[in-house]
Amino acid sequence: MALITRGFRGRQRTEGPLGRIPPGQYATTEFPVLSAGPTPRLSFEEWRLTVANEHGREQSWNWEEFRSLPAEQVTVDIHCVTKWSKLDTLWEGVSVDTLLDTVGTGASYLLAHSYGGYTTNLPIEDVRDGKAWIAYGYAGEPLDPQHGGPARLLVPHLYFWKSAKWVERLELRTTDRSGFWESYGYHNYGDPWREQRYTGD
Numbered sequence: 001m002a003l004i005t006r007g008f009r010g011r012q013r014t015e016g017p018l019g020r021i022p023p024g025q026y027a028t029t030e031f032p033v034l035s036a037g038p039t040p041r042l043s044f045e046e047w048r049l050t051v052a053n054e055h056g057r058e059q060s061w062n063w064e065e066f067r068s069l070p071a072e073q074v075t076v077d078i079h080c081v082t083k084w085s086k087l088d089t090l091w092e093g094v095s096v097d098t099l100l101d102t103v104g105t106g107a108s109y110l111l112a113h114s115y116g117g118y119t120t121n122l123p124i125e126d127v128r129d130g131k132a133w134i135a136y137g138y139a140g141e142p143l144d145p146q147h148g149g150p151a152r153l154l155v156p157h158l159y160f161w162k163s164a165k166w167v168e169r170l171e172l173r174t175t176d177r178s179g180f181w182e183s184y185g186y187h188n189y190g191d192p193w194r195e196q197r198y199t200g201d
């Protein structure tokens with residue numbers, strides 16, 4: 001239904017399969033690296049992932065514990081605000097649902113914190129019900145450090161700046177708080193299909 005609607009509206013003007021490239025994007029087979037700072041050097045021994053709920057309840061996993069959680073393989077399209085889209089990317093990771101369920105939460109927002117200080121904010125419903133993962137594998141290999149290894153957030157339905165690399169902490173919040181790019185004028189939500197690149201889009 002959605003594919004047909006888009007076709008009739010004539011919105012599909014870029015290359016790529018019908019209905020899979022959001023407005024203003026082009027398809028690439030490269031995997032560009034976009035980082036606001038240096039790649040943190042993290043050993044698997046020192047790596048931890050923590051989820052903190054809105055009441056201050058925390059759960060942390062070391063690498064071994066994290067890797068023993070149930071994992072999924074997902075094939076998704078990703079869309080960077082700098083206009084490249086990459087179709088059918090294959091990831092392996094743990095559903096964010098699995099992590100949030102261990103602390104329990106009634107929070108409305110999630111602020112993801114990365115090793116190195118990067119942050120990005122999301123409504124909780126955008127990381128719930130199988131929409132987001134903590135990914136540690138890409139294309140059948142361990143996730144490259146440049147692309148966020150040991151592990152990154154993956155929220156493919158929003159612009160890729162929401163997919164925090166080198167994720168360290170998921171902070172569940174009752175109030176929204178802008179992350180790094182959001183506070184420099186990127187759109188608070190970042191839906192590629194509505195071309196929400198910058199504040200006011």
Ligand SMILES: Nc1nc2c(c(=O)[nH]1)N[C@H]1C(S)=C(S)[C@@H](COP(=O)(O)O)O[C@H]1N2
Nearest residue numbers: 032033034035036114118147161163164165
């Ligand atoms: N920690 C961290 N995560 C980040 C970024 C960053 O600079 N630091 N850049 C974001 C942006 S703008 C994009 S487009 C993607 C790029 O991911 P890639 O380098 O794997 O293509 O990571 C996002 N996650």
Ligand SMILES: [Mo]
Nearest residue numbers: 034080081161
């Ligand atoms: Mo980006």
